Amino acid sequence: MHPVPVDDNIGMVLFLATFSSVRKQGIEVRNRACEAFQGQDRMKKLMANLNNYFKYTRKEYEASINALNIFFGAVIGISLGGIGDIPTMDYILLLIITATAVTSILFVTYSERQYWSILLVGLVLFAMWSASNGDDRIIELPSKLLPTLAVWAVMAISTEFTDLVPDKEKED
Numbered sequence: 403m404h405p406v407p408v409d410d411n412i413g414m415v416l417f418l419a420t421f422s423s424v425r426k427q428g429i430e431v432r433n434r435a436c437e438a439f440q441g442q443d444r445m446k447k448l449m450a451n452l453n454n455y456f457k458y459t460r461k462e463y464e465a466s467i468n469a470l471n472i473f474f475g476a477v478i479g480i481s482l483g484g485i486g487d488i489p490t491m492d493y494i495l496l497l498i499i500t501a502t503a504v505t506s507i508l509f510v511t512y513s514e515r516q517y518w519s520i521l522l523v524g525l526v527l528f529a530m531w532s533a534s535n536g537d538d539r540i541i542e543l544p545s546k547l548l549p550t551l552a553v554w555a556v557m558a559i560s561t562e563f564t565d566l567v568p569d570k571e572k573e574d
Contacts (some may be wrong), residue, residue: 457565466561467511474554478504481546495541499533502526503551510558523555 458466478500485496506526509519530548533540 457567459567477550481544507555507558
């Protein structure tokens with residue numbers, strides 16, 4: 403059998419039809435890719451805006467620090483309120499230890515040297531735990547005082563490392 407001769411015009415028509423179809427599909431693919439890219443761009447912008455909702459403004463940050471300080475100050479007051487009648491020297495030592503811990507926690511939120519402040523809090527809380535445990539304990543802390551200080555410290559540290567929304571520059 404001999405192949406059927408194909409007219410050059412028919413071959414050209416088939417080639418152009420195939421090329422046209424491929425070209426249309428290519429254009430459609432390109433258009434879809436562009437739409438998808440623009441959709442991704444819009445999604446990125448949306449996610450960036452949503453991400454700002456999980457960042458503190460300067461005022462929200464300050465409010466959260468103040469709220470932590472007020473709340474945990476009250477809880478420590480309750481913890482110390484239940485100590486009963488202890489000797490005066492033990493009470494003074496308890497106040498000094500507690501004030502040292504509170505001051506070190508406040509350093510975390512107000513100091514420029516955050517890492518040093520975090521290390522200081524850890525050392526103070528460890529020293530408090532060590533002083534109140536073991537056979538040769540120096541002082542007996544109220545049972546809820548150390549956990550209260552530890553939670554306060556963790557929350558202050560986590561608040562300190564929360565992202566802030568950049569301040570908007572004021573135009574004069």
